[in-house]
Amino acid sequence: MAPLPLSEPSGRFLSMLEREQIAAGVARGDSIRAIARRIDRAPSTVLRELRRNRGASPHYRPRRITRPPRRAATYSPSIAQARADRRLARPKATKLESCHRLKVEVYRRLRLGHSPQQIRARLRRDFPDDEQMRISHEAIYRCIYVQGRGQLRQELAACLRTGRAVRVPRARAKRRNAEAGKQITGMVMITERPAEVEDRAVPGHWEGDLIIGKNGESQIGTLVERTTRFVILLHLPGRRDAATVADQMITQMSRLPEHLRRSVTWDQGREMAAHARVKAELDLRDGVYFCDPHSPWQRGTNENTNGLLRQYFPKGSDLSGYAQHYLEYVADLLNTRPRQTLEWATPAEALHQILSTPPETDGVATTA
Structure with missing residues (x-):
């Protein structure tokens, strides 16, 4: 049976006319689904209406969704409307x-x-x-x-464990991350990164990120080499747009020998939107790779280094006031700090050992 036209619009809440038709259906002994089809509503809406408003007791619950139980308790449209109006009253005590x-x-x-x-x-x-x-x-x-x-x-x-005073809706966070990812074209995900990067046997693979200052208005770029833990800091006092980050990466990494410029792994921040230019100008033989959203462990070396850097750049501080020479000073402190993972050698010593060793060929035979 086609639904009957209603004289008033059918919105989120049941109207008085719909409640009158529900009452008529209950009086005829129609099933819940037949009543729902007649007023063009979901059967659960009709069932919920009868559970809330049928009979004198507010705790009455029909047992079946197929047909309203036949009992003395009646459904009154006017009483149901009055109860609904009271429930809609605001503000309500929690x-x-x-x-x-x-x-x-x-x-x-x-x-x-x-x-x-x-x-x-x-x-x-x-x-x-x-x-x-x-x-x-x-x-x-x-x-x-x-x-x-x-x-x-x-x-x-x-x-709370997060300590946040404002709750960020999950859907909004997912949408923001999705939109950020869409603004970076040609991303190559970390799953396509060569296996040699994982075991740290071959140097020249870098991980990068930004550490953010007070109110998100200042930043410093960080790069760390996976094998030696050697650190390079990028001076970004005023901006972190893609062009500025790319300029700094190219300036700093171009000082490295070619065999120490194999790949860079970054998160999906918009500051890496110019990754194709970085790859081309630095001649990164393996390219630029992007981590999955919300997966900082995929850049574990960089995350650990950023934690060490917070000793010199505390959270909540303005990072725009640090000059390039101070960034080089801090990087030198970290690069001359003994590391247990390097058997108590320093990153600078590990890098020097690599630079003093002739680079190995890729094992590809050349033909005349």
């Missing part, structure tokens, strides 16, 4: 605000470092027979990020 015991328990566990998911699960386990001590992890997040105010909000947010 569950934490309406149950003091639950609020105290949630706040206590947050301060102990429990995550909202852990709190939700433990409340169900610790209070199995108390329905008032139930709350979803999303409701806890809303309490912190939406309803929270002032010092209390900061204190509770600091209890």
Whole structure:
């Protein structure tokens, strides 16, 4: 049966006319699905409406989705509309605000470092027979990020593992990363990187990234060689656009001998949009590779080096005030620091040993 035309628009919420047609269907003994087809709604919408508003008891629940149960309780469109209007009234008290015991328990566990998911699960386990001590992890997040105010909000947010005072929607983060990736054409992913890069047996493969300063308004580029852990810092005081980053990479890496310029691995930041130019001008024989999103371990050497650099460039500081000669000074400190992974040699010594050894050929026979 085709749905009947309604005199008022059918939007997100059921209208009074739709509720009258539901009542008529219930009186005729129509099934839930037949009523739903008549008003052009999902069967779950009709079932939910009857569960909420049929009969005097708000806790009444029909058992089947095929046909409303035949019982004395009736469905009144006017009463259903009045109940819906009351539920829509705003502002509404949150569950934490309406149950003091639950609020105290949630706040206590947050301060102990429990995550909202852990709190939700433990409340169900610790209070199995108390329905008032139930709350979803999303409701806890809303309490912190939406309803929270002032010092209390900061204190509770600091209890979370991320420590963030603002929640970034997952869909927005995924969309931002996808958009960033789309702006870089011709990316070659890290999965296509030669196997020789992984075992660090062949020098000349570099990993790069940016360390960001206060408010994201300043930056320093970092490059580290995988075999020797030798560090090069890129001076980027004012900008981190693709052209500026490419200029600095070409200037700094062109000082290296050709056999130490094999590849560069970077994340999918837009600052590497000019990777084709970097590859061409530096004559990178293996090219530029890009890591997967949210996979910093794929540049583990660079991530570790950036952590060491934070001793000299603390988080939250303005990085634009550091001159090129200071960057070279810091790089020299790291390159002359003994490393256990190099059997207590320094990166500078490891690099010097490579430079003093004639480069091996690629084993490709040439013909006259």
